[in-house]
Amino acid sequence: MKTKPVDTAQDDETAFVYQQKFSVPYHYPVAFMRGLFDPAKGLFAEIVAGDEADKRHRCFFIIDEGLADLDLDQKIATYFDAHSEKLELIAAPMRVPGGEVVKKDLAHVERMQSAIHTHAIDRHSYVIAIGGGAVLDAVGLAAATSHRGVRHIRIPTTVLSQNDSGVGVKNAVNFKGIKNYIGTFAPPWAVLSDFDFLKSLPRAERVAGIAEAVKVALIRDRDFYLWLEENVDALATFQPQAEEYMVRRSAELHMHQIAQGGDPFEMGSARPLDFGHWSAHKLEALTNHHVRHGEAVAIGIALDARYSVLSGLLPEGEDERVVVLLETLGFRIFHPALESRDASGRLALLVGLDEFQEHLGGELTITLLSELGTGFEVHSMDGEIVQQSLSWLKARENR
């Protein structure tokens, strides 16, 4: 370790400042399959066992109540019986409410921490979450804060959590009405996405997640964007091959950003993958989360695509193309709440821009588009152009 003496000129004393430095290489498998708990398939047992194949691994499941109809307790028990040389199910799965409900009240996280304690989950046992992004976020937090972090496996069950949030390194719950206020950066032990779960998703939920694939294609991968356009009908009708490729390619692009983007724990103020998100966050808040995240992101994408055209970054007509894709998938591209104004008469959306900057914790960085497939970062937004973009979306929706 190097020491760097610093001369404190005033009192002629020397301070010793040691530069502590180490890095921790993170790696975890992100797998896509069908039939995860089919006893004939060994993938789950192998991933849990890792390179410790000669012992039994203690597992505790926490499951989204939205999956109540799938008879998961029985399927998991049968799977563990079939792989009992590697796996030990230490208790019946715990159920927690799905969706934002589980993130709104810290009591749910505390209940999970209590169960982790009661079942003596140590740092070599596994807490396994099955559910949508909200449940994964809350369980991830409980796992990361029990014993300063127990092994945590995520089994995402929505399109959005399979193609975006589930592959990441963050968890959080809401606090005093502030979204994702209490949370940590804690990479999972593994992410296992079983496409079979998507079949029970309500239609609106299944469409909503596609917005994140459109988002990441627009800023990172033109070929993928063109593929989405070509396969829009297959995607809108959930044809398995198209849906699976959309989920996998989107997840790959998100994984690439986390691993190669240079800022996995978001120390800087850019959020390169938050294209379309600054207005989406505000719309979700304005509608008290009645508009789903993916639905809000679709509107945010349309708004920022139009803004990109009006500010001269993107050729005229490309915005229309994006809107046609979103609408064919089943999204709306306008919501009246976007026009609401605060007490001083200011467009709530522009207040949202300030809030987004605060959320970034530094310089405002917004990703726009310079072509379909290439993001372009700007550090200011023109309120007048935001207003014009909004008017365009409204006129287009009502025509």
Ligand SMILES: NC(=O)c1ccc[n+]([C@@H]2O[C@H](COP(=O)([O-])OP(=O)(O)OC[C@H]3O[C@@H](n4cnc5c(N)ncnc54)[C@H](O)[C@@H]3O)[C@@H](O)[C@H]2O)c1
């Ligand atoms: N950690 C991150 O990096 C990150 C990133 C983006 C979003 N998120 C979070 O993800 C959450 C949204 O997650 P989401 O879009 O996955 O939805 P969700 O978790 O809110 O779930 C939506 C609904 O679907 C139900 N459900 C889940 N899987 C189901 C299935 N297979 N069949 C039937 N019903 C099912 C749930 O019970 C819930 O009622 C938000 O809280 C958001 O903040 C986290």
Ligand SMILES: [Zn+2]
């Ligand atoms: Zn998102």
